[in-house]
Amino acid sequence: KGWLSFSHMSIDRTLFPFENWLKCEHQALKMRQNMLDDDSSRYPQGIRSVRQTIARLLSITRGVKCFPEQIILGSGTQILLQILDGLIEENKVFALEEPGYQRVYRLLETLRRPVETVRLDVKGISIEAIRRINPSVVYVTPSHQFPTGIVMPISRRIQLLNWASEQADRYIIEDDYDSEFKYQTDAIPCLQGLDTYKRVIYFGTFSKSLLPGLRISYMILPEQLLRIARTRFSFLMQTCNVLTQITLQQFIDSGFYHKHIKSMRQIYETRRTRLIAAMRVQFGAAIKIYGINAGLHFLAEFDTKRSMDEILNRAAQEKLELYSLERCVLKAHYFTKKPTFIIGFANLANGSIDRAVQLLYRAIYQ
Numbered sequence: 001k002g003w004l005s006f007s008h009m010s011i012d013r014t015l016f017p018f019e020n021w022l023k024c025e026h027q028a029l030k031m032r033q034n035m036l037d038d039d040s041s042r043y044p045q046g047i048r049s050v051r052q053t054i055a056r057l058l059s060i061t062r063g064v065k066c067f068p069e070q071i072i073l074g075s076g077t078q079i080l081l082q083i084l085d086g087l088i089e090e091n092k093v094f095a096l097e098e099p100g101y102q103r104v105y106r107l108l109e110t111l112r113r114p115v116e117t118v119r120l121d122v123k124g125i126s127i128e129a130i131r132r133i134n135p136s137v138v139y140v141t142p143s144h145q146f147p148t149g150i151v152m153p154i155s156r157r158i159q160l161l162n163w164a165s166e167q168a169d170r171y172i173i174e175d176d177y178d179s180e181f182k183y184q185t186d187a188i189p190c191l192q193g194l195d196t197y198k199r200v201i202y203f204g205t206f207s208k209s210l211l212p213g214l215r216i217s218y219m220i221l222p223e224q225l226l227r228i229a230r231t232r233f234s235f236l237m238q239t240c241n242v243l244t245q246i247t248l249q250q251f252i253d254s255g256f257y258h259k260h261i262k263s264m265r266q267i268y269e270t271r272r273t274r275l276i277a278a279m280r281v282q283f284g285a286a287i288k289i290y291g292i293n294a295g296l297h298f299l300a301e302f303d304t305k306r307s308m309d310e311i312l313n314r315a316a317q318e319k320l321e322l323y324s325l326e327r328c329v330l331k332a333h334y335f336t337k338k339p340t341f342i343i344g345f346a347n348l349a350n351g352s353i354d355r356a357v358q359l360l361y362r363a364i365y366q
């Protein structure tokens with residue numbers, strides 16, 4: 001039997017409309033193959049019509065307010081973060097949420113960027129802690145805090161924007177990753193759309209909504225940073241390949257994107273509800289679940305004598321892919337009192353939910 005997966009890093013590829021994607025790729029190749037005879041130096045920020053489509057999509061789905069000129073495409077969030085790092089003076093301190101996204105933390109360290117981590121409270125990143133640390137740039141995931149799942153309420157968003165407005169060199173990096181899938185709570189407008197001081201740098205990606213392998217991500221710069229980018233990085237070439245760009249545009253403009261997100265939302269909502277019910281039945285009072293309002297994963301904390309490592313080893317023996325919260329501990333010695341795991345359900349078909357929960361029970365209690 002194959003592995004079952006609670007991974008938050010994979011999606012159920014069987015649900016992707018490859019037929020429609022292929023149609024769009026075919027169209028793109030037929031109608032716009034002249035675009036392919038260029039090494040992307042002509043559109044360093046990405047093809048203009050593609051950025052127009054993305055700007056329109058984001059204004060409808062996320063309340064983003066931007067011109068296509070402010071968008072820079074990149075093959076992954078990390079390459080875009082490297083470019084952004086090059087726009088900010090080197091002595092400026094960046095602050096990340098703790099627990100948080102270790103791939104960004106480690107990238108910034110490699111870039112010799114001074115990085116601090118900031119604790120969370122029930123509403124997300126702590127403003128009091130930000131003021132104590134006094135960084136210039138704060139990296140937040142307000143839609144569905146990674147990995148705790150906290151949805152930052154509007155009050156905290158306003159506080160954060162006010163903090164940024166107090167000084168000229170302050171910025172907020174809003175990583176709106178995982179924003180497509182909301183349950184129960186209605187979508188809260190993103191920081192970028194609420195920002196009247198041009199302090200928010202918006203990051204987004206198609207890794208979760210479409211396929212991680214496409215490697216199409218984007219960042220939206222406020223004008224003052226865009227000007228610096230255009231001079232300092234005028235030599236850089238676009239890193240997303242042209243065929244993927246024009247296929248994506250076709251996929252969005254023909255309505256397939258909207259249709260896909262709608263159907264994935266229903267499928268993921270069903271899986272999430274069934275998984276949570278199955279876990280409550282299996283684990284009862286021994287389990288504490290949080291961060292279920294959005295995204296494709298939640299956290300589960302267990303009352304058990306068994307150690308985290310012992311559980312992870314047993315899960316691997318049971319062929320159950322499982323990740324612990326420890327992978328998101330950046331700097332602080334963030335001791336979760338009890339073993340806590342990131343429970344992803346995007347790659348867990350309905351039929352295997354009960355078995356996956358059973359294997360998890362064995363790994364923790366048998």
Ligand SMILES: Cc1ncc(COP(=O)(O)O)c(/C=N/[C@@H](CCC(=O)O)COc2ccccc2)c1O
Pocket residue numbers: 008009010011075076077078101103141146175177204205206207208211212216217296327346
């Ligand atoms: C906070 C955050 N922001 C952005 C991204 C996306 O990066 P991009 O693909 O380069 O644009 C990730 C991906 N995080 C990845 C790893 C998390 C981890 O290491 O624990 C998980 O990514 C996926 C999850 C499900 C389906 C597809 C992808 C991010 O965790």
